[in-house]
Amino acid sequence: MNPLLQQFLSEGRDFIEQIGQKLLILEETPNNEAVVGELFRFVHTLKGNSGLFDLPILTRVVHAAEDLLDRVRDHELTVTSELTDDLLSAMDFVVQLLDEIEDGGTIPDTYLPDATKLVDRLRSLLPERDVHEDEEGAEETMPAPTDWSWLSRLTEEQRVQALAQTPADQAIWALFYLPEPQCFFKGEDPLLLLKHVPGLAGFSIRAAQPWSPLDELDIYTANLAIDALSMADRAELDEHLRYVPEQIAVYQLPRFALAVPTGDASEVPGVYADFFDRARDCLGRSDMDGLRVAVDAMLDMINPTLWMASALRWCLCLQDMGFDTSVLAFHLEATADHKIPDWFLFNRTQSASLNAPDKQAAPIAVEDPKLPAGTLSDMELALWDRIFETQRQFLAIPSASAQWGGRLASVYNTLTGLLRAKGDVQALAALEDAAETSEQEKSFAPLLEFLDGYGPIAVCNDEPLAIVAEETVVPMVVELAAERQIRQDRRAGEGAIESTRRAAEVSADKAVRTLKVPxxxxxxxxxxxxxxxxxxxxxxxxxxxxxxxxxxxxxxxxxxxxxxxxxxxxxxxxxxxxxxxxxPVDAIFQRFPRLVRDVAKQLGKKVRLVIEGEDTEADKNIIESLGDPMIHILRNSLDHGIEMPEVRAADGKAEEGRLSVRASQEGDRVLIEIEDDGKGIDPAVIKRKAFEKGLIDEQRLDTISDADAVQLVFAAGFSTAETVSNLSGRGVGMDVVRSSLEKVGGQVRLTSEKGKGTKIILSLPLSMSVSNVMMVDIGGQNFGVPIDVVVETVRIKQSDIHIFKQRRTAVLRGRIVPLYSTDELLASHNPPKPNADGEYAVLVARVHGETVGIVVDGFAQTIDVILKPLEGALAGLAGFAGSALLGDGSVLLVLNIKELI
Amino acid sequence: MPVKFTRTKAEFSGECTVEEAETIFEWLRKTPKGELHLAGVTHFHAAILQTLMITQNKISAMPRDSFAAECMRQVRSA
Structure with a gap:
């Protein structure tokens, strides 16, 4: 796996851990600005970093979460328990994805439905933003140009070629690239970027602004405006342009937009008039063949380099592509006026009326711009009004000076089109005047005045029409919003990388002081x-x-x-x-708040978790081995220990249960206490259960002390839960907790008081890499015994050893101690030998709280060894804790007394 | 250096980087009659294209590279 991805994974997990913690803090104190800020930063950085890799699913989920947090930061959304739940589950999902990436390098598509569901869920929590803010957001990105005349700068061949290459039902992607003036200093080369645009089918380069005089000119200030056509798909384009999204607008061109005549504009007087009449006539009767004949005849007559010839060729081309009369008519009319057809305007009018029930009406309106207003259908009038009104709103939005000219031009173009569609020649002239004045005064006021003067047109604005209009307009808006989203995403992603980089620079000193070492x-x-x-x-x-x-x-x-x-x-x-x-034990403890919160919620209990001493340190392996047992203990406490709020209230306890986890260091051991103030363990119940399960006999049932009885929960196969819940009754009992802790040299003690609560103390070594062992001589070979099980070493006279029913025992300090001889335990044939005085060497050890004696041949010194577990074929051998290498090169086998007895 | 200047001619070849723009611009300003021989150009930086847009020196040979040639066509046809 590439190191960058690896780092992303490890950092990602850290982030998610942090995010989880912060979310919980936030749930407690919803107005904590500092935490919100931090939380947002984490999510934002996570999203930004994920943008470095091809992980769209992950990025989408994190992005949705980020959006929510952004609103929280802006005080538009308050943190509720529901919101926290959703965000937490989103983070859980991300962890799953990270796991998937770690295993397979990518995210399988099977996660897509879940991701979509999750994103929808998160998005549904987003409050509506008012329109004004949306507009502001839109202005940050590059608006798609409203003037498609740049296409005429492409050669006719290029455009014909491009058309030939795109399938009939597909639009063509175009991009408008306005390199920012300082881009050369950032090492960008707009031409190089353009050169490698995927599927580049043609482009136009212009000066964006008029050049300043040669003497004042700074050639290192970029002043280019680039338009290009691409045959590639959107994803490819976005990928290629991802570094300069704010300088580029990518938009779709309908195929007919490429039909822009070019060539020698000189007139051949008196030739065309008849032709246009005939062509219009053919179009009116939808006589395509007639039109074709007329055009062919005309083409034969004129010089092919003429503008008109080019226009006619396009007319044929449009026919070949199977466009309907509306497109052809629009083209024809523009040609008749010796104008380049404004396909942008046409496209807008057409797409607006595309879903209209009355399909015929729109083409007619376009076909003859001089038609009186009466011929516009009601539906179209409603649309007309809408577009007209939008222009007014458009002008009302304050704009930066750089965009001013563009906006004026766009509004002017739109209005011209609108008025032409209505056939209002007078208004057209007035509009022209107003636009000119606006241009001179550098203010929208004259244009607005014109709009107000023209006034709202009385249109029968009945309900169904309005609805249809709504429907037709909405898809475009949605698409725009989606595009904007993508661009914003990309920019935000870059911002995040940028900020990470900055942060890295700032904390350069710190970074040197902490090393991340595998x-x-x-x-x-x-x-x-x-x-x-x-x-x-x-x-x-x-x-x-x-x-x-x-x-x-x-x-x-x-x-x-x-x-x-x-x-x-x-x-x-x-x-x-x-x-x-x-x-620090915190590495494990930090998972607990989430766990306790979730479990408590699930059970309907109220629990407060108190963690103390989380900076207590221990060896990594020890810490890691702590995780599962502790989670099990906590679950037990939550499930069986802490009562339901109403029960607690009835018992005179606070409704909220208290669960405390304390870590501390004591000598060379770490102590972890888990204490709850729940109902405690009832020794009577334990005793009865243990008896029923055959764990203790009748006699022991009567004699066992309450303190000893509660220890029975550690016995294998013991579970007191009446019903198996999905929390603790997983068939894993406390015996597993104990044995997994013992594997790393830990111990568990449990004390409980009925009605008051339960306390479990885990005691673990600080480090398990060095063990202190005592060497004993057994049959001429040295064996090690971990010193922590050794109580004492004694010599017992043969005469003091009593044999009851073949079991040897001795009385030691007033207690009967069972003796095991090593030849039994290790199945060797060398019975222990007494020394010259007839005394046996006995190692007294404590196993499971019982004192036992092990008869050996002799004792040697204690020694620190690095204990290595048995590996390979020996790994399955029971009875040995591992092996260690001694200074003289010999191997010492270390016994596991617990397993042997 | 991908650009060789003589008294009457500037011959471009290979990849012309942004560093050259200044020199080229100075030469073009001082030598408005100088001809540009661009046949060998494989790519020029946008800054260089800009200098060629502003100054109207005669081009004696268009680039053989199709992209560079199209760029020149765009900036000189208007």
Whole structure:
């Protein structure tokens, strides 16, 4: 996997962890601005980073979440428990996606429906924004040009070619690229970008503004306006243009828009009039063949380089493409006027009336611009009015000076089209005057005045028409909004990367001080120091040899003093490396607030979680092994411990239960206490259950103390829940908790008081990499016994050992201790040998709270070893905790007394 | 250097980068009669295209590269 993605995954998980925490804090204190800000930043950065990779599903979900948080930040939305739930589940989903990416490198499409559902759900929570803000948002992006005349700068061949390459039912993508003036300084080369536009079918380059005089000109200020046609699909285009989205508008051109005549504009007087009459006549009768004949005849007559010839060729071309009379008529009329057809205007009028029930009306209106207003259908009048009114609104929006000219031109063009459609020649002239004055005064006022003067046209604005109009306009708006969204997304994504970069620069000092190191590297150091310890331990053997074999006491002493130094350094090194592996328990604890919240909600209980001492540190492996057992314990407490609010109130307790988790360090162990103030464990119930399940016999049932009885919950196969709930009754009992903790050298204690609550104390070693073992001699071989199970070592006379029913016992400090001999335990044939005084060496150990004696041949020293679990074929061997290498190169097997007995 | 200047002619070749724009612009200003030989150009930076747009020096040979040629056609045909 590429390192960038890997980093994204690990950071992503961190972010989600943080997001989860912040969400919970926010739920408690909904008005905490600092937390909202932080939360938004996390989500925003996560989204931005995800934009670096091809993970649209993930980005979409995070983006939806970000939108919600953005509203929260703007005080438009308050954080409710419902909102928190949805955001949390969105984050859970993202975690799933991250897992998927980690496993397979991509997100399978099967996640798409879920993602869509989730996004819809999140979007549904978004409050409506008022129109004004939307407009502002729109202005940030580049508006698509309203003038398509640039197409005439493409050669006719280029356009014919482009048409030939696009399927008939598809529109053609066009882009308008206005490089920002300072773009050369950012290392951008607009031409290079243009050159590599996928499916580039033609382009036009103009100066965006008139050039300043040569002497004042700065050639490093970009002043280009580029238009281009592309045959590629939208996704490809967006991908290619992703670095400059704010400088580019991508829009669709209908196929007919390419029909723009070019060529020599010189007139051939008196030739055309007849032709146009004939053509109009053919069109009116929908006589396509007639039209074709007329056009062909005309083409034969005139010079093919003429503008008119080009126009006629396009007329044929449009016919070939199968466009209907409306398109042809529009083209023909423009040609008759010797004008380039304003396809933009035509397209707008047409798409507005596309869904209209009366399809015929619109083409007629366009076909003859001089038709009186009366011929416009009611439906069209309603639309007309709407467009007209929109112009007024458009002008009313304050605009930046740079866009001013464009807006004026666009409004002017639209109005001209509108008036022409109505055939209002007088108004047309008035409009022209108004626009000119507007241009001169640099103000919309004259144009607005004209609009007001023209006034709202009395149109029978009955209900059904309005609805139809609504429907026809809406799809366009939606599409625009969607496009804008995409652009905003992209920009925001870049912003995020930018901000990450900035943050990285600012915190450069900090970054140097904290290193992110893969665990394998630290493990390797750990292995090396282990070998170092072993090698170091060889020195005392060497010193002994120097004395005994070579008879040099002095050399022996020197070796020993050197050993002392190396020993000290090695121990410090070991300590240092161990520190590196230390993690605060918070790594595990931070999951709990979410867990407790969710579970409590599910059960309908009220619980307050108190966490203390979360910065207590322990070895990474220890911390990691803590996770599952603790979750199990917490679930138990929530499910069985803490009562329903009404029960608690009846018992005189606070309705809200309290669950506290405390971590602390005690010597070389970490203590974790989990305490609840719930109903506690009833020893009587435990006893009865244990008896029913055959875990204790009748005699024990009567004698067992309450404190001992509650420990029975740790017995294998014990579960007190009356009904199996989906929370704790998963067939995993407390026995699993205990055994998984014991695997890392931990212990569990439980105390409970009926009606008051339960307290579970976990005790774990700080680190499990170095174990202190006691070496014992069994049948001539040394074995290790972990020192934490050893209570004492004693020698017992043979005469003090009593045998009851083949079980040997001895009385030790007033207690009967069962004795096990190692030949039984290890199935060897060397029974333990007493020493010269007839005494047996007995190792007294504590196993599951019971004291047992193990008869061995002799004791040796205690030693620190790096315990390695048995691997490969030996991994399944029960009874051994692992092996360790000794200083003289021999291997020490370390016994697991608990398993042996 | 992808651009070779003589007293009457500037010969462009290969890829002309943004760094060259200034030099070219100065030469074009000082030598309005100078001819441009662009046949060997594979790509020019937008800044260079701009200088060619502003100054109206005669082009003695259009670029063989189709994209560069189309750019020139666009900026000089208008």
């Amino acid at each position: 665990q394998e590297k630290v493990d390797r150091l750990m292995d090396l120091i282990g070998e170092m310890v072993v090698a170091k331990n060889a020195l005392p053997y060497l010193a002994a040899r120097a004395e005994d074999v070579f008879g040099s006491r002095e050399l022996g002493r020197e070796i020993k003093s050197q050993y002392a130094i190396i020993n000290r350094i090695a121990e410090e090194m070991q300590d240092g490396i161990m520190q590196v592996r230390m993690l």
